[in-house]
Amino acid sequence: MNGNQQAADLLISHHAEMVSSLRERAQALVAAAERGVALTADKRAFLAYVHEILVPHALAEEKTLYPAAAQRPQLSALVHSMITEHRRILSLFETIQHSDDSVFVAAYATALFVLFEVHATKENEEILPPLRDDPTCNLAQLVEAMHRAIPQHTAVETQAESQITKEEIG
Ligand SMILES: [Fe+2]
């Protein structure tokens, strides 16, 4: 397996992990809203995940992967629309942050999750393959640069996860 293939697989599996973590947290909000119980811990867990994991990932893409993809005429319009989706995810995040209504929060968290799921699928199926298959593109280097663009990536991810675990237990 070559470096580009490995780098693409790594990013695709990271997307799968994020989609599943976000789905779990959105479903917890829907379940809490259905039961009519307070959302505090579940809402914090959802927002912490978006803030600590999704947003840094999106910003890192905009500094590394997206500019490389946008250089290709056939991808530049798509990259532009992907950046618009990042902004929409961020505005849904802010909307959730400022609401205390459990049904509203659950509905908007589900919208954010679905938008991210579709977004990640487009990255996997439309952005990554042309970069992976281009021998003049060093996708491994781009993915490495993406990781470097996320300050203390692992530390932040671990911190957010342990915070969420504490809240789920507490
Ligand atoms: Fe993205």
Ligand SMILES: [Fe+2]
């Ligand atoms: Fe991504």
